Amino acid sequence: MHIVSPHAADLIHEGVLAVKFKMTIDDIIDTVHVFPTLSESMKLAAQSFYMDVGSLSCCIG
Template sequence: MCQKASIISNTKGVIKILIDSEGKTILGVHILAPHAADLIHEGVLAVKHKLTIDDIIDTVHVFPTLSESMKLAAQAFYKDIGSLSCCTE
């Protein structure tokens, strides 16, 4: 869970990243959350520049911010993000 969302007591929402089946290239991003307008820009750039989920994971996301949610969504392709402790890769 995104720590910033916990801090502001606003943990409802979902981020869905759509990738191609071969190279993990991001094809689309859906965000349904109270602060979606503040988060979607990273998804727009990812699609425009044909980034992969690994590119999102390897990008520094400041802690604690809601933008961490995008990184967590990308990490979910590889591991159970519910088992991650705060601030871990």
């Protein structure tokens, strides 16, 4: 897994765990994500496989 950004350290751990434990999209969605942080974007990315995340109350704006 590779992440290149100023805040990569805030995201890399979620991706590494997902790869190491062979997590599915549903596993990632069901994982408790700290809110509000960049790591919650992993959950939103996973949810986007099933729904329009732009319609969620957290994402309207």
